[in-house]
Amino acid sequence: MTISQRLDLRQQQSLVMTPQLQLAIKLLQMNALDLQTFIAAELMENPFLSDGTEGEEQAAAPVSDEMPADTLSGMAEGDTSHTDGLDVDWDTMYDSPAQQGSGAAHDGDDVTSWENNVTTEKTLRSHLEEQLGVACKHPKERFLGMLIIDAINDSGYLQMDVAQTAKQLGLPEAELERVLKIVQSFDPVGVGARNLAECLRIQLEARKQLTPATLVVLDNLDLLARQDFVKLARITELEVERIQMICDNIKSLTPKPGLQYGRAVANEIVPEVIITKDAQGEWKVELNAEAMPKVLLNKQYSNTNLKGSDKNFQNDKVARANWLLKSLEQRAKTIFRTAKAIVELQSDFFNHGVEGLKPMTLKVVADRIEMHESTISRVTTGKYMQTPLGVFEFKYFFSSAINTTGGSVEVASESVKHMIKKLVATEDARKPLSDEKIVALLKNEGVDIARRTVAKYREALGILPTSQRRIRV
Numbered sequence: 299m300t301i302s303q304r305l306d307l308r309q310q311q312s313l314v315m316t317p318q319l320q321l322a323i324k325l326l327q328m329n330a331l332d333l334q335t336f337i338a339a340e341l342m343e344n345p346f347l348s349d350g351t352e353g354e355e356q357a358a359a360p361v362s363d364e365m366p367a368d369t370l371s372g373m374a375e376g377d378t379s380h381t382d383g384l385d386v387d388w389d390t391m392y393d394s395p396a397q398q399g400s401g402a403a404h405d406g407d408d409v410t411s412w413e414n415n416v417t418t419e420k421t422l423r424s425h426l427e428e429q430l431g432v433a434c435k436h437p438k439e440r441f442l443g444m445l446i447i448d449a450i451n452d453s454g455y456l457q458m459d460v461a462q463t464a465k466q467l468g469l470p471e472a473e474l475e476r477v478l479k480i481v482q483s484f485d486p487v488g489v490g491a492r493n494l495a496e497c498l499r500i501q502l503e504a505r506k507q508l509t510p511a512t513l514v515v516l517d518n519l520d521l522l523a524r525q526d527f528v529k530l531a532r533i534t535e536l537e538v539e540r541i542q543m544i545c546d547n548i549k550s551l552t553p554k555p556g557l558q559y560g561r562a563v564a565n566e567i568v569p570e571v572i573i574t575k576d577a578q579g580e581w582k583v584e585l586n587a588e589a590m591p592k593v594l595l596n597k598q599y600s601n602t603n604l605k606g607s608d609k610n611f612q613n614d615k616v617a618r619a620n621w622l623l624k625s626l627e628q629r630a631k632t633i634f635r636t637a638k639a640i641v642e643l644q645s646d647f648f649n650h651g652v653e654g655l656k657p658m659t660l661k662v663v664a665d666r667i668e669m670h671e672s673t674i675s676r677v678t679t680g681k682y683m684q685t686p687l688g689v690f691e692f693k694y695f696f697s698s699a700i701n702t703t704g705g706s707v708e709v710a711s712e713s714v715k716h717m718i719k720k721l722v723a724t725e726d727a728r729k730p731l732s733d734e735k736i737v738a739l740l741k742n743e744g745v746d747i748a749r750r751t752v753a754k755y756r757e758a759l760g761i762l763p764t765s766q767r768r769i770r771v
Contacts, residue, residue, distance in 0.1 A: 322625040329680035330568035330589040348596035422559035442477040454489040454556025486555035569684035652716040730767040
């Protein structure tokens with residue numbers, strides 16, 4: 299066998315994503331806050347971008363139902379030859395005139411409004427340490443207090459065997475218990491408890507509502523969970539009505555007091571679009587100006603006399619700036635078109651509420667606005683719309699279909715959940731509806747659904763089983 303070299307010419311097809319296309323897709327799937335962070339970094343790195351505080355050029359504008367003229371021809375010059383790959387032509391994808399008010403709001407200095415929303419939340423540990431520093435002056439007490447605080451979990455419960463810990467430290471158990479009582483007097487009320495009954499007892503003590511009857515109820519929390527007021531009344535020798543009042547008071551307490559502290563800083567939800575009804579009763583879709591970053595092309599640093607690496611640097615930054623502006627317009631246009639399609643397809647929801655929600659898939663919206671399903675998936679993830687009924691994620695409007703008894707009409711799964719919730723809310727607490735009964739009632743409404751599906755939806759809604767919802771009187 300001989301080994302030889304040869305040159306072959308071979309033709310093949312492959313999908314290659316240019317850096318510009320990767321950037322456009324990346325921007326499309328960002329939510330409003332992530333986009334603001336990304337734009338802030340770009341403004342720091344690219345001298346040919348501006349946030350509009352110096353009045354250069356034009357930026358991407360909000361889109362509304364009335365979109366008269368194309369503005370891309372008026373965009374800054376640059377290399378935009380690699381523009382294939384998304385569903386809309388760059389030259390036709392954005393039709394409204396640019397407006398200076400399209401960017402994030404400024405409060406007068408160089409800090410944007412979204413930056414002002416970033417705060418550092420106090421943790422439960424730091425909150426307890428502050429109170430320990432005031433309550434305990436002796437070093438030994440502080441040491442034991444810190445030991446106890448270290449053993450408190452995020453829910454506010456003590457994860458420590460006091461007797462065993464005292465033995466390991468060579469201390470009397472009563473001394474460690476005394477410091478624990480000090481920690482249990484801290485805010486939030488109920489912190490440092492070893493179990494639910496102790497947590498509730500601490501809160502009742504703070505309210506000065508701890509009575510012999512409430513102590514009996516706390517010792518029988520299993521009966522309270524089953525709402526067996528008759529048995530509790532028999533144990534406490536009180537009237538059922540009085541026991542029910544005590545139980546209602548206990549239910550108003552906080553079972554996990556520590557959760558109000560120590561949570562990760564939640565991202566603020568900034569709706570991408572705002573849905574309103576006009577004077578004629580038609581639903582209007584408008585992009586939220588606060589969610590659209592204000593990015594302008596800054597030409598004041600442009601220099602035609604540059605050569606070599608300096609010229610290459612300038613050309614690269616200008617090209618990226620142009621592409622970023624066009625990508626932002628593409629993102630705004632796609633979000634607008636998707637939201638408009640959702641509003642049109644789900645008009646019954648906006649007119650009549652959750653029960654009017656229709657089954658809808660990504661493909662239905664993709665076909666309506668002539669885009670690919672993957673594009674719709676990206677644009678509906680993490681994006682929210684503000685409506686008269688509340689703020690909803692785009693994904694909320696996509697739900698599977700439940701067959702009706704007639705077979706010709708389908709109902710959205712979210713609508714079925716709403717129907718189940720409504721049925722349970724109006725049931726007789728002494729004879730709560732079983733899953734089988736809910737199936738029968740839904741069938742009377744024309745919804746054909748299996749019992750296991752009802753159970754799954756009920757659990758998803760946080761509705762307890764029949765045995766735990768029944769009030770025994």
